Amino acid sequence: MVDVPDTARMLADVGSRLANIHRTQVHRDRWPEFEAFDREAYPLPLRRAAAVQWAGRARAEHGSVHQFTQISHALCNARAPLHVLGALARLITDEVRHAELCAKMAHACWPEGQGEPGGVFAWPVPHQPWPDPPRGDVDAIEAWAAEAIAVACCLGETLSRPMLEAIAVVATCPVAEACARQILRDEHLHATFGWETLAWLVPRLGDEARTALHARIGRAFAGFQSSTACGIPVEQLVGHELEIVRGPPNLGTLTDLQYATIFYATIEQEILPALDALGLAWARRS
Numbered sequence: 001m002v003d004v005p006d007t008a009r010m011l012a013d014v015g016s017r018l019a020n021i022h023r024t025q026v027h028r029d030r031w032p033e034f035e036a037f038d039r040e041a042y043p044l045p046l047r048r049a050a051a052v053q054w055a056g057r058a059r060a061e062h063g064s065v066h067q068f069t070q071i072s073h074a075l076c077n078a079r080a081p082l083h084v085l086g087a088l089a090r091l092i093t094d095e096v097r098h099a100e101l102c103a104k105m106a107h108a109c110w111p112e113g114q115g116e117p118g119g120v121f122a123w124p125v126p127h128q129p130w131p132d133p134p135r136g137d138v139d140a141i142e143a144w145a146a147e148a149i150a151v152a153c154c155l156g157e158t159l160s161r162p163m164l165e166a167i168a169v170v171a172t173c174p175v176a177e178a179c180a181r182q183i184l185r186d187e188h189l190h191a192t193f194g195w196e197t198l199a200w201l202v203p204r205l206g207d208e209a210r211t212a213l214h215a216r217i218g219r220a221f222a223g224f225q226s227s228t229a230c231g232i233p234v235e236q237l238v239g240h241e242l243e244i245v246r247g248p249p250n251l252g253t254l255t256d257l258q259y260a261t262i263f264y265a266t267i268e269q270e271i272l273p274a275l276d277a278l279g280l281a282w283a284r285r286s
Contacts, residue, residue: 006114007058007123010103026097029185032178037108042173042249044110048120050176050251051110055121058102061183063126064095067152071145074133078141084200087193094186101179108175109251129223130216143209146201147216153194155220158271159228161187162262166244167252176252195274202278214280224263232260 013019039047072088106121113120130148134140164184171177205213225231242261254262 005123007055007103007121008107008114009123010058010062010099011107022096026093026100028097029182032101032105032175032182034104034108034175037173037175039109039111042109042251046249046251047109048113050253051106051113052120053253054102054106054109054179054251058099058106059123059126061095061099061102062123064152064156065092065099066126066128067148068092068095070128070133071148071152074141074148075145077133077135078138078145080145084197087197091190091193094190098183098186101182105176105179105252129220139204139206139209142201142204143206143212146198146205146209146213149194149197149201150213150217151220153190154198154274155217155224155271157187157190157194158274159224159263159266161191162266163228163254163259166254166258166262169244170246170250170254171252172246172248172250173252176250180252195278199278202280210280217275217280221267229260229263230256232256234264237261237264 068088068091072085072092075084075088107114110120129151130144133144133148161184164180164187168177168180168184171180202210202213225233237257237260240257240261242258242265244258
């Protein structure tokens with residue numbers, strides 16, 4: 001049986017010198033006051049539910065570190081312009097910070113849950129949503145990178161921004177709100193990187209690579225519907241109005257219907273028009 005580390009390992013102490021380098025590079029904004037979080041002010045079920053969502057976000061953000069590192073390595077092999085690599089380096093450090101914020105918030109919410117069965121704090125190896133990049137052939141690497149960036153940034157980061165905006169609104173806990181807003185400040189930049197880099201790559205792709213890109217985007221839509229939209233079909237939202245307001249005690253969580261409504265609205269209002277502008281309208285029918 002393989003031992004799956006706990007997300008507490010993300011926060012492990014590795015010595016003061018490395019910690020100082022990390023903080024200087026990664027903690028660019030004022031750090032939330034996690035020690036000020038008052039667990040006694042919130043009932044256990046609310047704290048546990050929040051820990052589930054924040055721990056899931058920590059795994060997703062750590063997965064983004066994995067993805068952007070792989071994209072950076074591939075584009076470095078393709079001798080992509082340094083402006084692309086420099087922007088990717090910024091994204092990687094941002095995702096490290098996001099993973100740390102989410103993991104610390106999860107553990108602040110439910111510290112007594114460490115070691116509990118159910119895998120709330122499990123930290124498995126990130127799932128790779130695409131094949132390994134090719135080697136040697138620059139055209140093939142750029143085609144692979146276009147697919148990866150379309151999925152990770154143009155879809156993933158564009159979807160993340162309005163969801164974090166909603167989380168920041170509903171969170172009644174100042175620490176949870178601070179975490180959401182700090183991550184939110186980076187998401188527009190990450191999405192912009194994706195769309196700008198895809199706009200640079202698409203004209204360089206041949207017909208076969210464009211067809212593969214269409215197919216990859218289509219599969220990604222289905223995957224995001226299953227995960228980000230919680231598997232809720234758009235038909236189920238007919239007549240449902242999205243309401244994002246601050247109300248009862250909330251530690252930075254959304255309901256499944258809120259996630260799904262934001263997902264479909266963002267696809268329709270932002271992502272499909274942006275794909276159309278790049279000549280990728282066929283992806284709409286994938």
